[in-house]
Amino acid sequence: MSQNVLDRYQRTMTNMFGTPARALVKGEGVYVWDADGKQYTDFLAGIAVNALGHAHPALVQALTEQAQTLGHISNLFTSLPQVSLAERLITLAGANDGACFFANSGTEANEAAFKLARRYGHSTGGKRTKIIALENAFHGRTMGALALTWKQQYREPFEPLPGGVTFVPAGDLTALQAELDDTVAAVVIEPVQGEAGVQNFPAGYLAQVRQACNDHGALLIFDEIQSGIGRTGTWFGFQNTELTGTAEPVIPDAMTLAKGLGGGMPIGAMVTFGRAVSELFTAGQHGTTFGGNPMATATALAVLDTIEAEQILDNVRDVGSYLAQQLRELPGVKAVRAYGLWQGIELDTDALLAQGQKLPEKGLAPKIVAKALEYGYIINATGELTLRLAPPLIITKDQVDPLLTDLPNIIAETVAEANS
Numbered sequence: 213m214s215q216n217v218l219d220r221y222q223r224t225m226t227n228m229f230g231t232p233a234r235a236l237v238k239g240e241g242v243y244v245w246d247a248d249g250k251q252y253t254d255f256l257a258g259i260a261v262n263a264l265g266h267a268h269p270a271l272v273q274a275l276t277e278q279a280q281t282l283g284h285i286s287n288l289f290t291s292l293p294q295v296s297l298a299e300r301l302i303t304l305a306g307a308n309d310g311a312c313f314f315a316n317s318g319t320e321a322n323e324a325a326f327k328l329a330r331r332y333g334h335s336t337g338g339k340r341t342k343i344i345a346l347e348n349a350f351h352g353r354t355m356g357a358l359a360l361t362w363k364q365q366y367r368e369p370f371e372p373l374p375g376g377v378t379f380v381p382a383g384d385l386t387a388l389q390a391e392l393d394d395t396v397a398a399v400v401i402e403p404v405q406g407e408a409g410v411q412n413f414p415a416g417y418l419a420q421v422r423q424a425c426n427d428h429g430a431l432l433i434f435d436e437i438q439s440g441i442g443r444t445g446t447w448f449g450f451q452n453t454e455l456t457g458t459a460e461p462v463i464p465d466a467m468t469l470a471k472g473l474g475g476g477m478p479i480g481a482m483v484t485f486g487r488a489v490s491e492l493f494t495a496g497q498h499g500t501t502f503g504g505n506p507m508a509t510a511t512a513l514a515v516l517d518t519i520e521a522e523q524i525l526d527n528v529r530d531v532g533s534y535l536a537q538q539l540r541e542l543p544g545v546k547a548v549r550a551y552g553l554w555q556g557i558e559l560d561t562d563a564l565l566a567q568g569q570k571l572p573e574k575g576l577a578p579k580i581v582a583k584a585l586e587y588g589y590i591i592n593a594t595g596e597l598t599l600r601l602a603p604p605l606i607i608t609k610d611q612v613d614p615l616l617t618d619l620p621n622i623i624a625e626t627v628a629e630a631n632s
């Protein structure tokens with residue numbers, strides 16, 4: 213059955229995603245099933261998306277009721293779920309006098325933020341034409357978001373990209389300050405770099421960047437698409453003092469959201485902070501047909517309500533620290549970068565390879581991911597030696613234990629097969 217679906221995929225789908233690992237048919241809680249009936253524990257959650265796991269009753273109910281009531285209306289009209297979600301996000305973010313724009317994905321939210329930076333440049337006399345982004349950053353795949361994304365392999369086939377973007381080494385304040393002057397409209401940063409392998413910055417870096425932006429009149433834009441909506445144990449990464457290394461949150465001028473926000477329903481958002489930034493767009497300067505539709509916003513509201521009502525942020529911190537602690541004890545694990553239920557695992561090749569043994573050609577981590585599937589776990593690799601976990605925020609200690617038991621065998625078997 214699985215093979216049949218995959219064959220049909222090969223014949224009909226664009227090749228940009230490579231070969232899908234499995235054809236999935238059903239999900240419930242932290243589990244999914246493939247077309248052959250095999251069960252998997254989902255430690256990736258559709259890449260940090262299924263915050264409430266699969267088929268959560270609150271999400272199903274919100275979506276069903278809204279679909280039966282009012283599905284799509286365009287932005288020539290508004291709806292109660294849309295306005296309620298905007299109010300809710302502004303409150304959770306502490307974005308006083310802020311404003312929301314709803315899109316359908318992360319890359320679209322960043323596209324809006326890119327245009328916000330351009331608007332800011334124009335509004336301040338036109339000489340602020342530059343945007344600073346960080347090396348290793350991932351901000352999405354549309355042309356504007358791609359211009360902010362660092363990886364050459366993603367950029368080069370599509371050049372020329374929108375101009376004015378300068379990259380500086382991640383976490384290096386001096387390098388950033390050297391580029392920061394009154395020609396810079398905005399600095400765009402992921403509070404933790406997700407696609408780069410859950411990579412954090414030196415303690416205090418984000419607050420120092422905030423100060424530097426203030427000194428030079430540049431906007432600070434946080435891409436919270438992966439770090440937001442409870443992933444690190446606080447609503448947004450900039451509120452996580454363990455992450456910022458400061459007693460107070462580091463407040464941006466704008467942030468972008470997507471992934472966990474809809475719990476699986478496609479939705480992105482840009483939230484602006486303060487009146488001045490919130491008034492940079494005037495009517496007609498940006499738009500979307502689907503963005504902010506009642507179904508997506510009602511579902512996102514249900515995600516936020518459920519996280520709050522079921523105290524899921526406590527679970528994220530609790531299970532997250534348990535998971536990280538246990539992972540650090542495992543053989544072959546060099547380091548674990550952990551922020552709540554968002555963890556990057558660095559493999560220790562010295563410990564893993566016996567005398568004369570070699571690494572698999574296409575990287576150890578991707579091979580481990582494939583082996584983990586055979587064992588019934590969905591995990592992810594962000595590099596040749598880096599694994600990433602981003603399970604549903606509702607996962608329990610009991611549900612992470614089997615992976616902790618099996619992971620050493622999964623890794624050892626992968627190394628053995630590469631050398632057989």
Ligand SMILES: *Cc1c(COP(=O)(O)O)cnc(C)c1O
Pocket residue numbers: 317318319320322350351352353402406407435436437438470471
């Ligand atoms: C996933 C991601 C994006 C892109 O979101 P899409 O919904 O895939 O367009 C942008 N920025 C960050 C930090 C992300 O993790």
